[in-house]
């Protein structure tokens with residue numbers, strides 16, 4: 322099909338790479354904040370074509386990776402309550418808490434179901450009326466609307482043996498906080514594609530006011546290189562703005578139906594991020610009106626402060642302060658079959674990406 | 684994972700303003716019909732439109748022309764990806 326050529330053909334990408342070289346007049350140090358971008362950049366070898374003076378840093382864009390060890394411990398404690406079945410997205414299964422993972426709990430006899438959608442978790446509740454099904458909500462703005470809709474469906478259908486443990490997080494606020502770190506020295510942002518489909522490209526305007534170049538891009542090679550060109554141009558001419566290279570999916574104001582659904586069910590709350598600590602108003606809690614669907618209230622689960630896995634640098638990696646090859650455990654004790662930290666467990670984690678595609682590229 | 688292949692809408696059930704009833708579309712992906720939810724889609728689609736689906740929910744709808752620009756190429760990308768990356772859910 323001819324459209325493939327439009328984005329993938331090396332005849333197209335090559336001139337774009339040339340163009341990028343020409344456009345880059347000032348050093349660009351950009352952060353990408355989307356696990357899918359992390360993987361796409363590695364898979365397509367984008368790092369190897371970067372001209373001198375352009376650097377890509379991976380940020381906290383993988384929701385599993387930013388789930389704190391104390392949340393993982395709480396998830397495990399929840400799974401071990403008799404009569405509870407937890408439903409999770411698959412990547413969470415092997416993420417270590419301070420003492421083992423959900424996989425270990427399953428081996429000890431806990432009921433853990435991997436689901437594709439939060440609606441599947443509700444279906445589990447319908448089919449298992451004697452158990453309480455707890456969906457572990459781990460995700461950013463793209464996942465939250467579906468969870469909200471599932472809670473609303475449970476409310477309308479009066480399914481009482483279903484609840485959600487929400488660690489849902491929002492991207493812009495924490496990212497802004499991260500950008501305040503002068504040592505990080507970022508001057509451009511490659512903004513996430515599908516988070517932006519929900520919150521809209523307009524959500525990045527505050528970053529422009531901080532002097533950052535912002536481009537929302539899709540995931541194909543030509544999309545990505547085009548994004549880099551636009552960022553280089555903005556930095557070169559010192560005219561930061563929000564540019565949207567993914568208008569098929571992302572509008573300026575975002576998805577209003579989804580945002581209204583989230584607003585009805587959730588309210589902002591302080592949230593702990595792995596590596597970044599507690600960030601004010603960076604998470605979403607279930608509103609009081611729907612509190613019977615709030616697993617933390619129903620089971621009175623308390624978060625206990627915990628240590629990161631020993632020797633793991635995930636915290637610094639999520640802040641863009643270091644790269645996986647500089648972690649002494651990388652590739653030796655920590656690898657995808659025996660991961661030490663969440664950045665290696667998740668298929669979108671920066672350590673997993675380096676391991677899979679970029680071990681010679683640091 | 685946001686590898687969002689637009690999927691073609693074949694059937695639609697429900698009313699965009701009535702959340703007390705199921706809002707469901709049947710979409711076609713490589714010949715297989717799959718039920719997805721329309722509760723949070725930005726624009727209520729028509730049969731023949733495409734939707735981008737995330738963890739079982741349509742988050743965005745496109746008209747055919749917009750979708751075609753993207754669909755083959757994403758499928759092509761997907762064919763190079765290991766199975767575990769295609770499982771939804773672990774998404775941003």
Ligand code: SF4
Pocket residue numbers: 632633634635638645648649650651652655656660661662663664665666672
């Ligand atoms: S390589 Fe492993 S131990 Fe090191 S930072 Fe990454 S996940 Fe943590």
